[in-house]
Amino acid sequence: MKPDLRVNFAGIELKNPVLSASGTFGYGYELSDLISLGRLGGIVTKTITLEPRHGNPQPRIAETASGVLNTIGLQNIGVKAFVEEPLEKLHKTGAPVIVSVAGASVNEYVGAVKILNAQKGISGIELNLSCPNLKKKIICHDLPLMSGIIKSVKKISKVPVIAKLSPLVTDIAELSLVAQKSGADGVTLANTYPAMAIDVKTFKPKLSTVKGGLSGECVKPMSVRCVYDAYSVLRIPILGCGGIMNGEDAVEFMLAGASAVSVGTASLISPKNIIKVIDGIENILKEKKIKTAKEIIGSLKGGLRSRRE
Numbered sequence: 001m002k003p004d005l006r007v008n009f010a011g012i013e014l015k016n017p018v019l020s021a022s023g024t025f026g027y028g029y030e031l032s033d034l035i036s037l038g039r040l041g042g043i044v045t046k047t048i049t050l051e052p053r054h055g056n057p058q059p060r061i062a063e064t065a066s067g068v069l070n071t072i073g074l075q076n077i078g079v080k081a082f083v084e085e086p087l088e089k090l091h092k093t094g095a096p097v098i099v100s101v102a103g104a105s106v107n108e109y110v111g112a113v114k115i116l117n118a119q120k121g122i123s124g125i126e127l128n129l130s131c132p133n134l135k136k137k138i139i140c141h142d143l144p145l146m147s148g149i150i151k152s153v154k155k156i157s158k159v160p161v162i163a164k165l166s167p168l169v170t171d172i173a174e175l176s177l178v179a180q181k182s183g184a185d186g187v188t189l190a191n192t193y194p195a196m197a198i199d200v201k202t203f204k205p206k207l208s209t210v211k212g213g214l215s216g217e218c219v220k221p222m223s224v225r226c227v228y229d230a231y232s233v234l235r236i237p238i239l240g241c242g243g244i245m246n247g248e249d250a251v252e253f254m255l256a257g258a259s260a261v262s263v264g265t266a267s268l269i270s271p272k273n274i275i276k277v278i279d280g281i282e283n284i285l286k287e288k289k290i291k292t293a294k295e296i297i298g299s300l301k302g303g304l305r306s307r308r309e
Contacts, residue, residue: 003285004292005278007041009237009260010160010186012096012123014041017293018250018278021241021264022047022100022126022164023072024215027082029089034271038094039278044262045082045090047100047128050112052078062197062206067216067243068265069197071209074102074131079112083119096123098162101153102131109149110156117158124159126239127184130166130191132213140165143178150182162239164188167226176230176238188239188262189226193219216265219243224256231257231298245273247280257298 005016019042020028028043037043055075062069076082079101090097099122103109109127116122127149129140140146140163154161163179165172167190176187192213197206205211223242230238240258244250245266253261266273281293290296 021262027086071212154183
């Protein structure tokens with residue numbers, strides 16, 4: 001018998017626990033000729049802002065050992081253009097759509113979500129509160145601002161609200177608790193890690209902004225730790241991400257406490273990798289004779305913690 005991969009994430013019913021990660025899958029529909037998007041648990045779009053953004057100058061991506069640096073700078077077409085074309089195409093994929101939203105102020109987040117509220121076919125909102133590639137301070141490092149954004153968006157949103165947080169904090173569990181207390185229905189852990197690389201042939205930085213966000217296989221142990229720490233204190237679910245390259249990586253996140261996972265850098269290597277992650281989870285559950293994916297969430301053995309109930 002095939003294991004049941006269905007999970008409920010923050011009130012969103014997913015056919016399996018694997019979603020695309022924001023920023024690495026375009027708006028979501030562009031890869032429909034390469035893979036069956038209907039097989040995904042869900043699609044998290046690239047981040048949308050109230051007004052269009054050009055992003056940072058080139059070069060904006062650089063490979064590193066077991067990872068990728070990026071400094072895209074939230075380039076996007078703006079929320080009004082997004083709902084006119086990409087969102088309509090996303091409806092045809094057959095996968096739940098979670099729209100990633102960012103801004104520089106409470107009003108910008110609220111303004112974008114108000115426009116999205118008028119649309120059909122959106123299952124959730126992911127608040128990007130942790131982009132490291134902007135000149136301004138990372139939003140979730142300003143707790144009153146972060147809390148104000150979550151509360152204001154939650155007040156008007158017609159769908160679940162998920163807070164995407166930065167790992168660059170002393171205590172990710174405490175930061176996650178602030179998001180929960182502010183009304184978030186779930187958290188995404190974690191965004192990229194600030195890093196840089198230098199070209200020794202030119203003596204110049206490999207990114208136009210010198211520093212950027214590091215993702216990929218090399219960050220996985222740090223991201224799993226973030227999920228583990230937050231799960232011990234949260235009542236809301238966690239979307240785990242950061243270095244998931246195969247089914248084993250995904251199961252690792254789920255054992256640490258993630259209810260679902262999102263795949264990013266692996267999709268840049270090959271869009272088919274996200275399907276392999278889904279198949280990999282299924283194969284592990286079969287091998288272990290586990291009937292449902294939700295059984296393994298937070299089921300790490302020998303962990304020195306007790307979840308708050």
